[in-house]
Amino acid sequence: MTTPFLTIANASQTELVIKKSRFICSLQRISSEEDAQNFIKEVQAANRKANHNCFAYLVGDQDQVQRESDNGEPSGTAGVPILESLQMAKLHNVVAVVTRYFGGIKLGAGGLIRAYSNVTTEAVHRAGVVQRIKQLQIAITVSYRQHDALLYYLKEHQLAVSNEDYGVNVTTNVFINEATADDTIAQLQNRFNHQLEIQKMGSHFHEIPYNPAE
Known part of the structure; x- marks a missing residue:
């Protein structure tokens, strides 16, 4: 079974206050190390008075590039917990910057590790997670008489309709998983007694909400 490619659905920012210290996690999607570095600089510039701007990306x-920084916190208490939180969520192409405004009470190594880990995990939950899958678009041409039945079938099987064209017949454009495309098309033809005209269109990556319980 192929490991799913997961990333965050949206950028997010989460703040936790722990013993008067403010921990603010800023989370962003990226496509390159340059993107990550630019985002880190933006957060640092916006938080010049912060005690620390720790990060990981x-x-x-295959997570070919992995970086983390404690940015002045004791070694291993910030960057690594942030990175491990992203890894635990099985995310790719993401950067997290945790800004700390010191509140005057020392947390100790264990407290720092928990703080940086927890605020990153909370930011991931707030951002949401999506799975990137490769899909094939197919064009299904059907008579008006069978159109409603086709839409019902597609909804029942959770197949996403991109758009429809109305002419002598109706052409419904649908996204299906590329890996199971032939089986899906065969099932459609069997259900409609081979009365559908189905044409394979282009492939592309599509993102769907990810629920690990499914």
Whole structure:
């Protein structure tokens, strides 16, 4: 089974206050290490008075690039927990910057690790996670008489309709998983007694909400 490619659905920012210290996690999608570095600089510039701007990021389908920084915190108490939180969520192409405004009470190594880890995890939850899948668009041409039945079938099987064209017949454009495309088309033809005209169109990557319980 292929490991799913997961990333965050949206950029997010989450703040936790722990013993008067403010921990603010800023999360962003990226496509390159340059993107990550630019985002880190933006957060640093916006938080010049902060005590620390620690970060971690993962780039590539196989996380070919991984970086983390404690930015002045004790070694291993900030960058690594941030990175591990992203890894635990199995995310790719994402950068997290955790800004800390010190509140005057020391947390100790364990407290820092928990703080940086928890605020990153909370930011991921707030951002949401999507799975990138490769899909094939197919054009299904059907008579008006069978159009409603086709739409019902597509909804029942959770197949996404991109658009429809109305002419002598109706052409419904649908996204299906590329890996199971032939089986899906065969099932459609069987259901409609081979009365559908189905044409394969282009492939592209599509993102769907990710629920690990499914």
